[in-house]
Amino acid sequence: MRVVITGMGVVSPIGNTLDSFCESLREGRRGFTLLGDRVSEELKVKIAATVEDFDTDKLVNECGVEKREVRKLSRFTQFAVAAAHDALVDAGSDFTDIDPYRAGVIVGVGMGDLDLTINEGIKYGEKGPDKISVFYIPMTIGNMAAGTVAMKNPAFKGANFCTTTACASGTNAIGEAFRKIKDGYLDVCIAGGAEAVAVEFALGAFNNMHALSRSDDLEHCSTPFDKNRGGFVLGEGSGMLVLESLDHALARGAHIYAEIAGYGATGDAYHMTSPSPTGEAAAAAMSMAIKEAGLEPGDIDYINAHGTSTGLNDKYETTAIKLALGDHAYKTAINSTKSMMGHLLGAAGAVEAAAVALQIENGFIHQTLGYTTPDPDCDLDYCTEGVRNTEIKAALSNSLGFGGHNACLCFKKYE
Secondary structure, three states, X not given: OOEEEEEEEEEEOOEOOHHHHHHHHHHOOOOOEEOHHHOOOOOOOOEEEOOOOOOOHHHHHOOOOOHHXXXXXXXXXHHHHHHHHHHHXXXXXXXXXXXXXHEEEEEEOOOOXXXXXXXXXXXXXXXXXXXXXXXXXXXXXXXXXXXXXXXXXXXXXXXXXXXXXXXXXXXXXXXXXXXXHHOOOOOEEXXXXXXXXXXXXXXXXXXXXXXXXOOOOOOOOOOOOOOOOOOEOEEOXXXXXXXXXXXXXHHOOOOOOEEEEEEEEEEOOOOOOOOOXXXXXXXXXXXXXXXXXXXXXXXXXXXXXXXXXXXXXXXXXXXXXXXXXXXXXXXXEEEOOHHHHOEOHHHHHHHHHXXXXXXXXXXXXXXXXXXXXXXXXXXXEOOOOOOEEOOOOEEEEEEEEOOOEEEEEEEEOOO
């Protein structure tokens, strides 16, 4: 069974509509914000990639959320509901005409509502256990994004779950949805990721791991593959895709953005936070996706890299790409959407999947921003000179998560 993308929705630091998101990609717009007095002076991190213009009224006016419900939905769940709504509108169907148990929802979330956990923990410490909010558990658990999306779209009663594989969560969610449809268990699935932990506690925690950029320069704070890269910019948002079997999509005359043709998932079995220096497991995920798609390494035109702007990731991901593609790695265009919108953690792979589909449909490869100094350890073509207008017939999207989780999707231009 072939699987295609027929609808997409995004909430991101570089656009909350597909049109604005696509335009930001093409024009090379950054979504970074100076934190200023939003955080304490002690915090060494000065920049985050926040969603500045998200309107919760949309949830009430368009997404079926009652006004009194809004405050009971964590920010990551709000993002997921809004992005899923837009994806269904874009797909041109609410799918109420099919068996509801053949329509599923799979949403990757890395951390849940961390800010609520901190605030309720403070309340517990000051006032005792009886003062913990009755809504704390249902608001903070990561699976509530998938659950709420289905509640607001009750035609989707099929497989419903959350993938939690750190920064690979969104890509794994789309990959598992792809498999559910390909193997005949579902006809349609809303799949993606959501995250909203760009808050001081998380910024401090990631900073103490030496993972975040401490730059205060909005143009040089996220610089994937650059020799002087200094860490990622923490972001937030959601990306949702409507996946359908090709037969179902054709039968209803759906618009098709691209085909998802392959999926690879592996584990490094190496380290809590560092990717494996050999790159073997990440390369295996790419090779699995390419093989399942019926392609050869030489068929890959473009890779949306995990590209976090951290010293180890960019170096070892480059090694992995060379292992997977061989000599063709040097002929393959590679970019990092994180150079524009930062690292959305559990939502990153999903928003990046939308970016890949938009680039395939519109025939361009966006620039990797912020790059100024070549690194001998990162010696591939990272699209640093500007946007490229070119046909993409086959592409990969990589996500590599803490814990050694590797996930890769292979996209084809639909023909």
